[in-house]
Amino acid sequence: MLDQDFIIQNAKFANTIIEVLQEIDSTNLYLKKNLNCPRICFAEMQTKGRGRMGRAWHSPFGQNIYMSYAYHFKQDINELSGLSLVIAMAMLNAIKQIGIDAPIMLKWPNDGIYKGQKLMGNLIQMQGEAAIIGLGINVNMMECESDDITQDWTSLKKITGKEIDRNLLCVALIDNLNTSLQRFCHYGLADFKSQWQQLDYLYNQTIKLNDGEFSGIAKGINEQGNLLLELANGEIKAFAAGETSICK
Numbered sequence: 001m002l003d004q005d006f007i008i009q010n011a012k013f014a015n016t017i018i019e020v021l022q023e024i025d026s027t028n029l030y031l032k033k034n035l036n037c038p039r040i041c042f043a044e045m046q047t048k049g050r051g052r053m054g055r056a057w058h059s060p061f062g063q064n065i066y067m068s069y070a071y072h073f074k075q076d077i078n079e080l081s082g083l084s085l086v087i088a089m090a091m092l093n094a095i096k097q098i099g100i101d102a103p104i105m106l107k108w109p110n111d112g113i114y115k116g117q118k119l120m121g122n123l124i125q126m127q128g129e130a131a132i133i134g135l136g137i138n139v140n141m142m143e144c145e146s147d148d149i150t151q152d153w154t155s156l157k158k159i160t161g162k163e164i165d166r167n168l169l170c171v172a173l174i175d176n177l178n179t180s181l182q183r184f185c186h187y188g189l190a191d192f193k194s195q196w197q198q199l200d201y202l203y204n205q206t207i208k209l210n211d212g213e214f215s216g217i218a219k220g221i222n223e224q225g226n227l228l229l230e231l232a233n234g235e236i237k238a239f240a241a242g243e244t245s246i247c248k
């Protein structure tokens with residue numbers, strides 16, 4: 001079970017409200033309704049977990065991590081364009097910090113992928129000057145009977161064959177998110193670009209954007225964190241948002 005006292009005692013950053021809820025509609029919605037920055041909540045289960053593009057996020061009790069972080073940025077909203085990439089990198093650093101060293105890659109703009117299967121994602125929603133940063137990681141989930149999940153998925157337990165201590169991962173997430181958010185506020189995405197290049201699942205792959213609206217060869221990201229796509233005519237076009245998939 002998630003242990004609120006353990007997480008509070010072991011997370012390095014003390015000035016943040018941290019709470020563990022048993023059941024909630026969605027941790028992002030909860031922080032929107034109870035806005036206070038900085039504030040973090042975890043839930044054992046969500047009844048209306050949401051992913052990007054309005055999709056449902058499968059959130060069974062006691063198995064995974066559902067976390068939201070309300071964070072106040074001093075920057076203008078259009079300077080936050082690379083934030084979902086930074087969050088995805090911080091999530092992966094936290095996973096590595098607890099000793100999991102699997103070749104997990106990041107798929108623009110925010111997915112964690114292992115052998116083509118989705119492991120985790122993030123959903124950032126702006127509420128006034130606050131960003132509600134929601135993270136979902138499949139941790140100990142071994143099966144899913146619901147049809148909420150529409151793509152191939154995996155979990156840390158499936159990857160490692162071992163039960164993962166979710167409390168340790170929660171502490172590592174808080175520490176890595178705080179460090180990364182501070183770096184992002186000071187130095188911007190530029191400070192993270194080389195790490196992204198090493199983890200870029202789509203790089204040099206022929207991909208489709210938004211179900212075939214555009215297709216081309218993925219060429220990494222620009223300074224704003226936009227996806228660079230080399231189109232058939234050789235033009236390199238930058239995209240700020242969208243869904244990507246590798247052409248088979």
Ligand code: BTN
Pocket residue numbers: 025026027028029046048049050051052053055057065066067068110111120121122123134135136137
């Ligand atoms: C995605 O890849 O589509 C993003 C998934 C984000 C899921 C998390 S779980 C905690 C937080 N609460 C939600 O309702 N969604 C995010």
